[in-house]
Amino acid sequence: MTTERIADHVKFAYWVPNVSGGLVTSDIEQRTDWKYDYNVKLARTAEDNGFEYALSQVRYEASYGAEYQHESTSFSLALLLATQKLKVIAAVHPGLWQPAVLAKLGATADHLSGGRFAVNVVSGWFKDEFTHLGEPWLEHDERYRRSAEFLQVLRKIWTEDDVDFRGDFYRIHDFTLKPKPLNTPERPNPELFQGGNSTAARRNGGLYADWYFSNGKDYDGVSEQIVDVRGHARTTGREVRFGLNGFIIARDTEKEAKETLKEIVAKANRPAVEGFRAAVQQAGNSTADQRGMWADSTFEDLVQYNDGFRTQLIGTPEQIAERIAAYRKRGVDLILGGFLHFQEEIEYFGARVLPLVREIEQTEQDTVGEPVLVSA
Incomplete structure (x- = not known):
């Protein structure tokens, strides 16, 4: 089984704005809202405009321009029940969740939504969210070792009976979950996503996840990560799909789009961006090889807090x-997209951009299944 292949078509996801402040840390107008009613309308708009996935963010403590947050798993289920086709991915933190408890919640959400619930395992960068809750803050690679066990336990509980798992972080003894997720050919077990940039994150993604999420990257950065992650997957005969974050500014003219980006950065909330920068670059630079998330991000990059401008x-x-x-x-x-004005820009994307993507893909059908192009 090869893990290096080109998909027949790109899927699209959007960041659920269940956290206040929008997707850029800037004082520019953002016609978006973190509240439930806005998000239900947005989810329905997204699924009607070609988006197959939505990712609910996870943040527990007010910080860095994100004063208000809705919890990710409950919010994801609410959006699932308000839609028909959209798959909603809930971001969760090992260390704040016990994997068997999340497995139970996930199985229920899977049944209630007809198999549309998914999980994004994030190992955590915000130290205060752990220490303020009385939880230990682990060193970077230890957080990812815990996440590796978390991913394994989730999958075992969703697919096996009488589960035994004896790890350094989780011990499961003769545990059987019923009902298990639906797990039909059309709707397999809840998909597992792993995010990150570091060596440890890439290993987890390749060995244990269905999808690997990357921060924003240019062509060379994407190629390097894909080869690495899928190399890990190949060692166990697995196939892993790759998701890329990008902040999308689609306008009728290139000049208008670039001026919007310039205004976003010019109106950046500098104290909030600097506070976020200090926290995340400590996490990214704590890896031995300096390959962690945000390790080389500039101030401008971090105005969109997952390097979304880099994808261009x-x-x-x-x-x-x-x-x-x-x-x-x-x-x-x-492509995991963020937008300045979610409602109208997702409609614009669905009407103006996505059809062009599909047209290009149709002309390139002979490339489906071919090895990944790694040169620029």
Whole structure:
């Protein structure tokens, strides 16, 4: 089984704005809202405009321009029950969740939604969220070792009976979950996502996840990560799909798009960005090889807090579609999009950008299943 192949078409996801402050840490107007009613309307708009996934963020403590937050798993279930097709991914922190408890919640959510619940395992960068709750803060690679066990336990509980698992962080003894998730050919067990940039994150993604999420990257950065993650997957005969974060500014003219980006950065909430920068770059630089998330991010990068500007999905619909198609040919299976004004921009994307992506893909059908292009 090869793990290096090009998908037939790119899937699209969007960041659920269940956290206040929008997707950029800036005082620019953002016509978006973190509340439930807005998000229900947005979820329905997204699924009607070609989006297959949504990712609910996880933040427990007010910080860095994100004063208010809705909890990710409950919010995800609410959105699932308000939609028909959309798959909703709930971000969760090992260390704040026991995996068997999440497995139970996930199985219930899977049944209630007809098999549309998914999980994104995030190992954590915000030390205060752990220490303020009286939980130990582990060193970087130890957090990812815990996440590796978390991923394994979730999958075993969802697929096996009489589960025994004896790890350094989790001990499961003769445990059987019923009902298990639906697990049909059309709706397999809840998909497991692993995010990160570091060596430890890549290993987890390749060995244990269904999907690997990357922060924003240019072509070379994406190619390097894909080869690495899928190399880990190949050692166990697995296949892992690759998701890439990108902040999307699609406008009728390139000039208008670039001016919007310039205004976002010019109006950045500097204290909030600097506070976030100090916290995350401590986490990213704590790895021995300096490959952690945000380790080399600039101030401008961090105005969009997952390096979304780096993916350069900024310009006219034609320019963005061509760039997405180029990422696909490097092995990207999914684009996780953030927007300044979610409701109207997702509609614009669905009407103006996505059809162009599909047209390009149709002309490149002979590349489906081919090895990933790793050169620029």
